[in-house]
Amino acid sequence: QLVTFMCGGVASRLTDAGFLEAVRALRSPDDLALSTEQLVTFMCGGVASRLTDAGFLEAVRALRSPDELALSTEQLVTFMCGGVASRLTDAGFLEAVRALRSPDDLGLSTEQLVTFMCNGVACRLTDAGFLEAVRALRSPD
Numbered sequence: 547q548l549v550t551f552m553c554g555g556v557a558s559r560l561t562d563a564g565f566l567e568a569v570r571a572l573r574s575p576d577d578l579a580l581s582t583e584q585l586v587t588f589m590c591g592g593v594a595s596r597l598t599d600a601g602f603l604e605a606v607r608a609l610r611s612p613d614e615l616a617l618s619t620e621q622l623v624t625f626m627c628g629g630v631a632s633r634l635t636d637a638g639f640l641e642a643v644r645a646l647r648s649p650d651d652l653g654l655s656t657e658q659l660v661t662f663m664c665n666g667v668a669c670r671l672t673d674a675g676f677l678e679a680v681r682a683l684r685s686p687d
Contacts, residue, residue, distance in 0.1 A: 555592070555595045556589055556594045558594075559594050559595070559597070559598075562598065564598040565594075565597055565598055568597045568598055568603060569585070569597070571603060572585055572588065573585060577607070578606070578607065578610070578622070580619060580623070584619060584620070584623045587623050587624075588622075588623045588626055590627070591626055591627045591628060591629065591630065592629060592631040592632050593626055593631045595631070596631045596632065596634070596635075599635070601635050602631075602634065602635055605634045605635050605640075606622070606626075606634065609622055609625065609634075610622060615643070615647070615656065615659070616656065617656065617660070621656060621657070621660045624660050624661075624664070625659075625660045625663055627663070627664050628663060628664045628665050628666050628667060628668055629666055629668040629669045630663055632668070632669070633668045633669065633671070633672075636672070638672040639668070639671060639672055642671040642672050642677065643659070643663075643671070645677075646662065647659060651681075652680070652681065
């Protein structure tokens with residue numbers, strides 16, 4: 547797991563005390579409580595480079611909140627793939643994610659949203675043309 551953990555910029559951040567403190571928070575039972583396997587997966591996709599950015603850990607924690615997306619630990623780890631880390635603190639991004647969940651829009655379930663966010667969707671999510679194209683693809687129920 548150590549070999550895989552070193553992906554995505556972890557090596558360049560290892561000597562940064564703030565980075566190690568943030569990693570400990572991710573593992574802490576009183577915080578996000580990621581298992582070793584979950585931490586390894588979570589750190590890919592640009593998380594390492596953003597982990598000590600102002601507001602980033604708070605935004606990650608908010609994704610678990612019942613008032614936000616209420617993601618389980620496993621869902622959070624999957625959700626952070628595909629560039630989500632680079633967009634997570636952008637207000638427009640979170641508004642677009644909320645719209646995807648809205649029954650008045652795409653009405654995606656939590657499970658559907660987590661799957662949907664992979665493969666670079668995060669970088670296009672605030673593009674109005676992209677969202678309109680996704681809506682057009684959605685077949686009526």
